Each structure stands twice: as structure tokens, then as C-alpha cells.
Amino acid sequence: xxxxxxxxxxxxxxxxxxxxxxxxxxxxxxxxxxxxxxxxxxxxxxxxxxxxxxxxxxxxxxxxxxxxxxxxxxxxxxxxxxxxxxxxxxxxxxxxxxxxxxxxxxxxxxxxxxxxxxxxxxxxxxxxxxxxxxxxxxxxxxxxxxxxxxxxxxxxxxxxxxxxxxxxxxxxxxxxxxxxxxxxxxxxxxxxxxxxxxxxxxxxxxxxxxxxxxxxxxxxxxxxxxxxxxxxxxxxxxxxxxxxxxxxxxxxxxxxxxxxxxxxxxxxxxxxxxxxxxxxxxxxxxxxxxxxxxxxxxxxxxxxxxxxxxxxxxxxxxxxxxxxxxxxxxxxxxxxxxxxxxxxxxxxxxxxxxxxxxxxxxxxxxxxxxxxxxxxxxxxxxxxxxxxxxxxxxxxxxxxxxxxxxxxxxxxxxxxxxxxxxx
Amino acid sequence: xxxxxxxxxxxxxxxxxxxxxxxxxxxxxxxxxxxxxxxxxxxxxxxxxxxxxxxxxxxxxxxxxxxxxxxxxxxxxxxxxxxxxxxxxxxxxxxxxxxxxxxxxxxxxxxxxxxxxxxxxxxxxxxxxxxxxxxxxxxxxxxxxxxxxxxxxxxxxxxxxxxxxxxxxxxxxxxxxxxxxxxxxxxxxxxxxxxxxxxxxxxxxxxxxxxxxxxxxxxxxxxxxxxxxxxxxxxxxxxxxxxxxxxxxxxxxxxxxxxxxxxxxxxxxxxxxxxxxxxxxxxxxxxxxxxxxxxxxxxxxxxxxxxxxxxxxxxxxxxxxxxxxxxxxxxxxxxxxxxxxxxxxxxxxxxxxxxxxxxxxxxxxxxxxxxxxxxxxxxxxxxxxxxxxxxxxxxxxxxxxxxxxxxxxxxxxxxxxxxxxxx
Numbered sequence: 001x002x003x004x005x006x007x008x009x010x011x012x013x014x015x016x017x018x019x020x021x022x023x024x025x026x027x028x029x030x031x032x033x034x035x036x037x038x039x040x041x042x043x044x045x046x047x048x049x050x051x052x053x054x055x056x057x058x059x060x061x062x063x064x065x066x067x068x069x070x071x072x073x074x075x076x077x078x079x080x081x082x083x084x085x086x087x088x089x090x091x092x093x094x095x096x097x098x099x100x101x102x103x104x105x106x107x108x109x110x111x112x113x114x115x116x117x118x119x120x121x122x123x124x125x126x127x128x129x130x131x132x133x134x135x136x137x138x139x140x141x142x143x144x145x146x147x148x149x150x151x152x153x154x155x156x157x158x159x160x161x162x163x164x165x166x167x168x169x170x171x172x173x174x175x176x177x178x179x180x181x182x183x184x185x186x187x188x189x190x191x192x193x194x195x196x197x198x199x200x201x202x203x204x205x206x207x208x209x210x211x212x213x214x215x216x217x218x219x220x221x222x223x224x225x226x227x228x229x230x231x232x233x234x235x236x237x238x239x240x241x242x243x244x245x246x247x248x249x250x251x252x253x254x255x256x257x258x259x260x261x262x263x264x265x266x267x268x269x270x271x272x273x274x275x276x277x278x279x280x281x282x283x284x285x286x287x288x289x290x291x292x293x294x295x296x297x298x299x300x301x302x303x304x305x306x307x308x309x310x311x312x313x314x315x316x317x318x319x320x321x322x323x324x325x326x327x328x329x330x331x332x333x334x335x336x337x338x339x340x341x342x343x344x345x346x347x348x349x350x351x352x353x354x355x356x357x358x359x360x361x362x363x364x365x366x367x368x369x370x371x372x373x374x375x376x377x378x379x380x381x382x383x384x385x386x387x388x389x390x391x392x393x394x395x396x397x398x399x400x401x402x403x404x405x406x407x408x409x410x411x412x413x414x415x416x417x418x419x420x421x422x423x
Numbered sequence: 424x425x426x427x428x429x430x431x432x433x434x435x436x437x438x439x440x441x442x443x444x445x446x447x448x449x450x451x452x453x454x455x456x457x458x459x460x461x462x463x464x465x466x467x468x469x470x471x472x473x474x475x476x477x478x479x480x481x482x483x484x485x486x487x488x489x490x491x492x493x494x495x496x497x498x499x500x501x502x503x504x505x506x507x508x509x510x511x512x513x514x515x516x517x518x519x520x521x522x523x524x525x526x527x528x529x530x531x532x533x534x535x536x537x538x539x540x541x542x543x544x545x546x547x548x549x550x551x552x553x554x555x556x557x558x559x560x561x562x563x564x565x566x567x568x569x570x571x572x573x574x575x576x577x578x579x580x581x582x583x584x585x586x587x588x589x590x591x592x593x594x595x596x597x598x599x600x601x602x603x604x605x606x607x608x609x610x611x612x613x614x615x616x617x618x619x620x621x622x623x624x625x626x627x628x629x630x631x632x633x634x635x636x637x638x639x640x641x642x643x644x645x646x647x648x649x650x651x652x653x654x655x656x657x658x659x660x661x662x663x664x665x666x667x668x669x670x671x672x673x674x675x676x677x678x679x680x681x682x683x684x685x686x687x688x689x690x691x692x693x694x695x696x697x698x699x700x701x702x703x704x705x706x707x708x709x710x711x712x713x714x715x716x717x718x719x720x721x722x723x724x725x726x727x728x729x730x731x732x733x734x735x736x737x738x739x740x741x742x743x744x745x746x747x748x749x750x751x752x753x754x755x756x757x758x759x760x761x762x763x764x765x766x767x768x769x770x771x772x773x774x775x776x777x778x779x780x781x782x783x784x785x786x787x788x789x790x791x792x793x794x795x796x797x798x799x800x801x802x803x804x805x806x807x808x809x810x811x812x813x814x815x816x817x818x819x820x821x822x823x824x825x826x827x828x829x830x831x832x833x834x835x836x837x838x839x840x841x842x843x844x845x846x
Contacts, residue, residue, distance in 0.1 A: 093699035094652055094707075136701035199657030218656060220702060229517055229811040232691035232714045233641060234622030234783030237682050239807075244692055248674035255668045259660050268655035269667055270702040272695055276516035278559035279643060279693040279712035280785070281810040284517075289702035291655045360657035362703075384662075387704040388652040 009117050011406055013399040016109040020398065023049060023089070023105060024097035033389025034097060038090040038132035038143070039067070039171040046089040046101075048177060050129055053108060057115050059127070062183040066147040066157055067131035067172055070186050073111050075124040075413075083412050084191040085110060085405065086128030088144070088364060092136055096391025098196045098381065098398075104129050106194050106402040110409055121413045126186060130364040137162045140220060140328035145367035148186075163273075190339065190412060193365040194377040194405045196393050197357075200384030207355045208400050210378030211343045215359035215366045216266075217297050217332040221290040221307065223250065226321040229276060229284035243286035244274050246318050250310055251288065257306045258292070265303060266293040266360065295332055295358055333366040339375030339408070346407035352400050361386070377404055432540050434829055436822040439532040443821065446472060446512070446528060447520035456812025457520060461513040461555035461566075462490065462594040469512040469524075471600060473552055476531060480538050482550065485606040489570040489580055490554035490595055493609050496534050498547040498836075506835050507614040508533060508828065509551030511567070511787060515559055519814025521619045521804065521821075527552050529617050529825040533832055544836045549609060553787040560585045563643060563751035568790035571609075586696075613762065613835060616788040617800040617828045619816050620780075623807025630778045631823050633801030634766045638782035638789045639689075640720050640755040644713040644730065646673065649744040652699060652707035666709035667697050669741050673733055674711065680729045681715070688726060689716040689783065718755055718781055756789040762798030762831070769830035775823050784809070800827055 026049065027035045027042035036042040047069055054061050054071035061071045075082065087103020107127045114121065130148070135141025138160045146152040158169040176182075197203075202210050227241030251269050258267030268291045275285040292303050311322045340356070347354040359366075359376065368374045379401035382392040449472065450458045450465035459465040470492055477484050477494035484494045498505065510526020530550045537544065553571070558564025561583045569575040581592040599605075620626075625633050650664030674692050681690030691714045698708040715726050734745045763779070770777040782789075782799065791797045802824035805815040 092652075092701050092704050094704075134701070134703070136699075136703060139702065141703060197657070198654045200662075216656070228808075229515075231621045231784055231809040231811075232693060233639070233689055233716045233785060234620070234807065234809065235689070236686075237678075237689070239623075242678075242691070244695060245674065245678045248671045248678070248692075251668065251671035252675045255660075255665075255671070263659075266656055266658070266660065268665070268703070268705055269671075270655060270697075270704050270706060271700045272667060272697055274693075274695055276559075276810075277694045278515050278557070278810070279562065280557070280559060280564060280691070280714050281515050281517075281693050282691055283693060284811070291703050293656045361654055362656060384657065385651075385653060386657065387654040387699075387701070388707070 007410060009113060009406070011109045011113045011399065011402045013395065015112065016105065016398060016402055017395050019053070019105045019108065020097060020101060023101050027091065029094060029389055031389040032097070033391065034091045034095050035093055036089060036091045037093065037137040038134060039138065039168055039175065043090050044175045047129060050089065050104065051177065051180065054127065057112060059111065062181040063176065064148065064184055064186065065154055065182060066144050068144040068148055069129040071127040073114065073125040076120055076122045081187055081189040082124035082126045083409060084126045084128050084188040085409060086130065087193050087195060088130045088133035090132055090134050092134055092387045094389050096386055096388060098391055098393045099198065099386050100133055102196055102393065102398065103194050106405050109402050110406045113406055123189070123413055125409060126188065133364055138168055141362055142330065142364055142367045145364035149367045149371050151367060188372055190373040191365060191368045192339070192375045192377070192405065192408055193363055194401050195363055196381040196386065197378040197384070198361045198381060198386035201357055202355070202378060202380035203384060205355055206353070208352045208379070208397060209347050209354040209404055210357045211340050211354055212335055212359050212376035212378055213340060213356050214332065214334040215363065216293045216295040217300055218291065218293040218330040218362050219300055219304070219326065220328040222325045222327050223288050223290060224323045225286045227284050230282040232280045232282055235282060240282050241284070241318070241320050242282045243320065244283040246314050246320055247272065247286040247288055250314055253310045254290070254307060257310070258303060261303055261306065262294065262299050264294055265299055267303065293360065297332055330362055330366060333369045335369055335375050336373035339373055342411045343375055343377055343404060343408050346404045346411065349407060350403050352404060375408070377401055377408070430833060432536060432829070434532045434536045434822065434825045436818065438535065439528065439821060439825055440818050442476070442528045442531065443520060443524060446524050450514065452517060452812055454812040455520070456814065457514045457518050458516055459512060459514045460516065460560040461557060462561065462591055462598065466513050467598045470552060473512065473527065474600065474603065477550065480535060482534065485604040486599065487571070487607060487609065488577055488605060489567050490599070491567045491571055492552040494550040496537065496548045499543055499545045504610055504612040505547035505549045506832060507549045507551050507611040508832060509553065510616050510618055511553045511556035513555055513557050515557055515810045517812050519809055519811060521814055521816045522621065522809050523556055525619055525816065525821065526617050529828050532825050533829045536829055546612070546836055548832060549611065556787055561591055564785055565753065565787055565790045568787035572790045572794050574790060611795055613796040614788060614791045615762070615798050615800070615828065615831055616786055617824050618786055619804040619809065620801040620807070621784045621804060621809035624780055625778070625801060625803035626807060628778055629776070631775045631802070631820060632770050632777040632827055633780045634763050634777055635758055635782050635799035635801055636763060636779050637755065637757040638786065639716045639718040640723055641714065641716040641753040641785050642723055642727070642749065643751040645748045645750055646711050646713060647746045648709045650707050653705040655703045655705055658705060663705050664707070664741070664743050665705045666743065667706040669737050669743055670695065670709040670711055673737055676733045677713070677730060680733070681726060684726055684729065685717065685722050687717055688722055690726065716783065720755060753785055753789060756792045758792055758798050759796035762796055765834045766798055766800055766827060766831050769827045769834065772830060773826050775827065798831070800824055800831070
């Protein structure tokens with residue numbers, strides 16, 4: 001039996017919970033949630049609080065050019081390889097306290113526990129706060145981890161604009177902390193992320209820990225409809241080129257087709273903008289977003305075919321222009337089976353109920369999974385609700401997940417290497 | 424035969440066109456249109472240009488507490504009664520050069536022509552620029568003229584907020600020109616407005632002048648749908664409370680029912696806002712506007728019944744809250760028949776083709792029609808397009824309409840009084 005895995009150390013529950021609730025004060029909303037949009041003032045305030053906590057325990061903090069934050073606990077080995085743990089501190093516009101923040105602060109708690117116990121593990125541990133996971137201000141989501149994993153080009157990401165035409169490059173230039181080193185190439189041999197499930201499965205199954213075997217594929221589309229602005233009082237119904245009516249028909253059919261296609265399909269229109277947006281003018285321009293997800297890419301292909309068919313039928317019917325642009329395509333992901341086993345053994349050792357499951361949501365771990373051995377741990381959240389201010393996870397579950405993360409990290413140190421690192 | 428009506432004077436076409444195109448420079452957009460939202464910087468710049476033009480020819484300029492601008496050419500009579508002419512300088516977000524501005528600047532041209540010809544008419548002529556006719560930034564439309572006509576309370580109007588929570592009262596306080604008198608009670612014995620038709624009827628009928636007999640009724644509703652924010656990747660389709668899907672179904676049914684109910688009904692959803700408005704979150708809140716118009720109130724009643732039925736069916740189907748609020752109800756209006764006859768006689772005298780017609784759009788003249796003798800003159804606009812940057816009216820039609828306005832005003836001076844004034 002190995003040295004590190006057999007250690008009986010536990011994380012400090014009180015300190016973990018305190019950190020989560022302290023972080024939740026940054027960008028706090030009225031109904032218990034948070035608003036820390038990527039690259040906003042609040043996002044950088046959150047990074048600064050994390051930096052303070054990391055430097056307090058002697059971690060070596062740096063950021064890369066897309067704003068991913070790395071805080072290193074040096075291992076005994078001089079080698080460049082290290083184990084990454086972390087998640088993200090950015091949130092949805094009306095986000096919860098736990099989505100992302102839990103993964104970062106559980107990682108911090110694991111390192112604090114190692115420091116408390118004077119454990120210097122063989123491998124360095126890098127706590128990571130990935131930039132712009134949510135992708136709701138700047139598309140696509142998982143941006144920081146995708147740049148790190150080289151599936152998105154840095155220069156391309158830096159040029160991304162938000163809806164007010166602000167550019168990531170300029171936001172970073174203004175807000176990048178002056179006293180933090182900018183380092184490009186952080187080597188990782190493996191990566192572990194812990195997160196709330198954001199769905200109802202663990203709660204319904206009465207299990208404490210989810211061992212995530214993989215994640216469903218996810219595609220993002222933009223739909224742009226162009227017609228003609230006209231007066232709402234004078235323009236007869238049959239002479240209109242009303243893009244909002246076309247959008248309403250599109251969205252209604254999109255929802256209907258998705259419900260009929262496959263019961264595991266998730267199909268969402270999350271945002272719509274119409275122009276000129278005046279109550280007495282017919283809309284000459286409408287834009288909306290599409291998000292579709294499923295564990296099998298063939299179902300996503302079928303849904304895309306449906307979407308294109310809806311568009312071509314509406315173009316014929318309304319003599320209007322509809323343009324569909326694919327803005328991202330995150331493939332189905334399988335997590336490393338050796339790491340799944342390590343997580344399962346940690347659950348057994350700690351006597352936590354567990355189950356294998358796939359992730360419905362997108363996570364930074366998905367960006368890394370194709371490049372290095374990667375694993376994910378889920379804990380339940382109340383009523384499966386997330387991306388909502390009401391999002392909640394119990395203190396006991398937060399503690400349990402963090403202990404599983406700790407013992408997974410300890411066990412990873414027992415292997416000389418999990419796999420030849422790609423990054 | 425009377426003295427003033429038999430005058431053969433004509434307006435100065437070149438000066439009229441020059442004024443229209445000069446005014447169009449304020450808030451100019453890229454495709455030939457204008458953006459002068461009510462109470463914006465551009466709106467006040469337009470007022471200031473008008474004030475300069477009016478003071479140049481010795482008119483007495485003042486504004487009332489809602490920002491309606493009055494410029495008076497003193498008549499021979501000392502009596503307080505006067506004839507009002509005018510329209511509005513505010514525009515839609517992507518408005519045209521002629522909607523509103525033509526009516527104000529044709530009124531100015533009429534007064535300039537009287538001054539050129541040293542005509543001092545018996546009655547004072549008041550050129551009026553009504554505040555916030557469009558109602559797209561601050562609801563309802565026809566606000567300034569409705570406050571003047573006492574169908575909206577001044578205090579209520581001043582408290583109106585735009586979508587950024589800016590209040591009219593504060594906007595006026597900041598922007599009200601310091602050197603302009605604030606006067607409350609401008610008496611009018613009659614009011615005449617000239618406007619582009621904003622529809623295709625005159626053009627299709629090959630007529631130069633529309634004698635407007637009345638205007639259709641118009642109602643504004645707000646629809647608010649409340650559901651639940653949730654994660655787009657994890658929330659099964661059958662567990663969602665997605666307000667945007669409900670809105671899409673609502674709008675699609677609304678459009679279908681309106682098309683089937685009556686061929687003269689105009690039914691429009693001009694604006695939609697969804698929250699949190701993130702591509703990977705299900706929308707817990709959606710708001711949209713409804714605008715319905717018809718010459719008969721019974722048809723509008725029927726459409727309102729349809730709208731309430733759609734809402735109650737969707738509430739049942741989706742277990743979601745839908746709230747419908749009526750924000751304005753502008754009744755069907757009939758214009759004064761004596762004034763219609765005067766306009767018709769002016770057309771005959773000037774040899775312009777003409778037809779009687781009703782107005783599809785809302786106009787400030789409608790606010791006044793129930794209180795004092797009021798008339799409206801239309802001229803054609805290209806392809807009937809309005810509330811669009813492409814809006815266009817020919818120089819010849821602009822001239823013709825302005826001459827009809829001039830001779831209508833002259834004739835009104837031949838009557839001792841049209842009617843006992845109410846205002």
C-alpha cells in the first residue's frame with residue numbers, strides 16, 4: 001500500500017465553507033446569487049481574493065495571457081510535471097455561489113490541508129482558475145481552458161467582443177494585476193475538477209459523489225434574421241417582413257422538434273435581440289442563440305439538420321433572409337478510466353455513496369480530457385437547480401467532495417506518472 | 424369671397440426642402456435615417472435648431488412643462504385664440520427624415536411665407552413641436568399632445584422611466600433650454616397637422632394629397648412571463664420553465680390569430696427582452712410588447728379576447744405565470760368635417776389630386792381631435808415605407824402638401840371661429 005493514499009488526513013470543513021461564502025460576496029446579487037461576468041471588475045476582484053489566499057500559504061502565483069490563474073505548491077520532484085486542480089470563478093449573469101467557485105476553493109482547501117499537515121507531495125500541485133468558463137459575455141464557453149489545451153488560438157480568443165463591442169484583449173490589458181507574473185507554458189501531467197452536478201440525478205439517486213465518466217457534446221449556433229423595419233400601424237400584415245414573427249415561429253418549431261427527436265437532447269434558445277426594438281416598429285432584424293447538447297454526436301447532427309430545415313422552410317414562407325453560424329462545437333468527452341478508479345477508491349475509503357454518471361453541463365475538464373489524463377467529481381445540488389441564484393449545495397456534500405478530491409490527489413502522487421503528458 | 428383664402432401666395436419649395444435635409448443631419452444614421460429618441464441629446468439639438476429658425480423671423484418661443492415647444496406669429500386680434508400647426512421632431516430608433524419633421528418644418532415654412540408676404544393674419548399662428556410622439560423610449564406615444572389635451576396627467580407623464588430607468592422629469596431638468604420661457608396654458612382654437620402617409624394608399628391611388636377623415640384606434644399591451652432560470656445542459660426539457668419558449672408560442676399564435684381575425688387589423692410585437700439573456704441558461708423572465716390597431720374598437724376588443732385566451736392556454740400548458748398590462752388605449756378618432764372641407768377646397772384651388780382616407784398610424788392630431796376642431800393632411804411616401812431609414816417623400820409632394828397647409832391656414836382665418844375652443 002502506498003504512502004500518500006493511506007494518509008488519513010481530512011480537509012477543514014469550516015474553512016472550506018467560509019471561503020465559499022466569502023467569495024460569494026464578490027458580485028453578490030439580491031437573491032443569494034452572484035454576477036461575476038468573465039473579465040469584468042467582479043471577475044478580477046475574485047481573482048485578487050484568490051491570489052491573496054494563495055500567497056498567504058506560500059504558493060507561487062502566475063497568470064497566462066488569457067488570464068488563467070495558476071498557484072503552485074512545489075513538489076519534491078524538480079520535474080516540470082504537476083497535477084492540476086481547479087475550476088472557474090466567473091459566473092452567469094444570475095449565477096449561483098457554487099458553480100465553478102466550489103471547484104477552485106475545494107482545490108485551495110486541499111492545498112491548505114497539505115500545508116497544514118506539512119505534506120510535501122512528490123509532484124507539484126497547481127491550483128487553477130480558468131478564465132471565462134461560462135462564455136455568456138464572450139463566446140465560446142470554456143475559453144481559458146481551450147486556449148490552454150490549444151483547441152482555440154490565443155490570438156483569436158483575445159479578439160473576441162462582447163455585445164457592447166468591448167474586446168477581451170483590452171479588458172485584460174486594463175485589469176491584469178500588475179504584480180503577477182505572466183507565464184505561458186504551465187506543464188500538467190493530469191487534471192482533476194470538482195463541481196456541483198447542476199442536475200437532479202445524484203439527489204434523486206441519493207448518492208453523495210458522482211464519478212464522471214464523460215460529458216455530452218455541445219454545440220452553439222447563432223441565428224440572424226434580416227427583414228425590413230416598417231410602421232406597425234400602416235403596414236398590412238401580408239406586406240411585412242417581420243423578423244420577430246419569423247424568430248417566434250423558428251423557436252417554437254425548434255423546441256417542438258427537439259422534444260420529439262430524443263429524450264436526452266437538451267435544446268435551448270437562451271438569448272434573443274431584436275432591432276430597432278420599438279413597440280410601434282416592425283423588427284427588421286432579429287438575432288438569437290441556440291445551444292444543443294447530447295451524449296451522441298449523431299443526435300446533434302440530426303438536430304442540426306432539423307434546424308437547417310426549419311430555416312429553409314421559413315425562408316420560403318416569409319421571403320426573408322436567415323443566416324445560421326456555428327460558433328462552437330464541443331465534442332463528447334470520455335474521462336480517463338484510471339482516474340475514475342482512483343476517485344472510486346477514494347469514495348470507498350472515505351465511506352461515501354457514489355455512482356458513475358455523465359455530465360450534462362460543459363466544464364473546463366472537458367477541454368483538457370483529450371490532451372492529458374483528466375477526471376471529474378460531482379456533488380449533488382438542491383433540486384438540480386443551477387445557473388440560478390437559488391443554486392445550493394449542503395455543507396456536508398461540499399465537505400465530502402473536497403475529501404474525495406484530497407484523497408484523489410494524494411493517490412495520483414503514488415503513480416510515477418499517469419500518462420505521458422501532452423501539454 | 425374671402426380675403427385670405429383668395430391670396431395666390433405659394434411657399435418657398437427650395438427653403439422647405441433645405442430645412443428638412445438640414446434637420447435630418449441631427450442624429451443622422453448611416454443609411455439615410457435619423458435617431459432622435461424623445462428627450463435625448465439629439466431631440467434637444469433638434470428643438471434648439473427649430474428655436475433658432477423661429478427667433479430669426481421674430482416668433483415668440485416658449486415651452487410647456489412636458490417640453491412641447493410653441494412658436495407664435497402674433498395675429499391682428501388681441502384674443503388669446505390661435506391656430507396650431509405642427510407635428511414632432513423625435514424619431515424612432517431607426518427613423519426616417521420625414522416622419523414628424525415634415526409636419527413641423529412645413530408649419531415653419533407656412534409662417535415664413537406669411538412673413539415674406541407681410542401678411543399679418545387675424546388669428547395668431549402657433550407652430551408646435553409636440554414632445555415624445557413616438558413613445559418608443561418612453562411609453563405611451565403621443566405623450567406631449569396627450570398631456571396638452573389633458574388625457575394624460577402631467578405628473579404621471581413626468582415620472583415615466585425608460586428601459587435604463589432614466590426619468591423624463593430628470594431628462595427635462597437637465598436639458599430644458601435655459602433661455603426659453605416655460606408657459607403652461609397655450610390656447611388653441613383649432614389644430615392642423617401635415618404628415619407623410621406612412622402607408623402605400625396614396626401612392627397606389629396616384630393621389631397627391633390625403634384628406635384624413637379619422638384615425639384607427641390603437642392599443643398597447645405589455646406581456647411579462649415569469650418562469651425559472653436553469654442550466655441549459657442539465658435541465659431535462661420536461662422540467663423546464665422556459666419563458667422564451669412560452670413567448671415564442673405566444674407570439675406565433677398572436678400573429679396567426681390576428682391574420683385570421685380581420686384583414687384590416689394591424690398586430691405587432693415590436694420588442695422582446697429576455698433575462699438573464701445568456702446562451703447557456705434557460706430564460707426565467709421574458710417581456711414583450713404588443714401593438715394592435717383597427718378602425719373599429721369591436722375588432723380590437725375581439726383581439727384582446729384572443730390575446731387573453733392565448734395567455735390562459737399557455738399558463739395551463741406550461742405552468743408558468745403570464746401577466747398582461749394595458750399601457751395605452753387610443754380610441755378611434757374622427758377629424759372635424761368643416762376642416763376636411765377647407766383642405767379639400769385648398770386642393771381644388773391649387774389643382775392637386777386628392778382623396779379622403781383614414782390614418783393607420785397614430786398622430787398628435789388624434790390627441791387634440793376630441794377637444795378642438797382638428798384636421799390632418801397626408802402626402803405620399805415611397806413604397807409606403809416608414810419607421811425605416813429608407814423612408815422617402817418627393818420634393819414635389821413635400822411642396823404640394825405645404826401649399827395645401829398654407830391655404831388651409833389662410834382659409835381658417837376667414838372664419839371668426841371654427842368652434843368654441845375647449846383648450
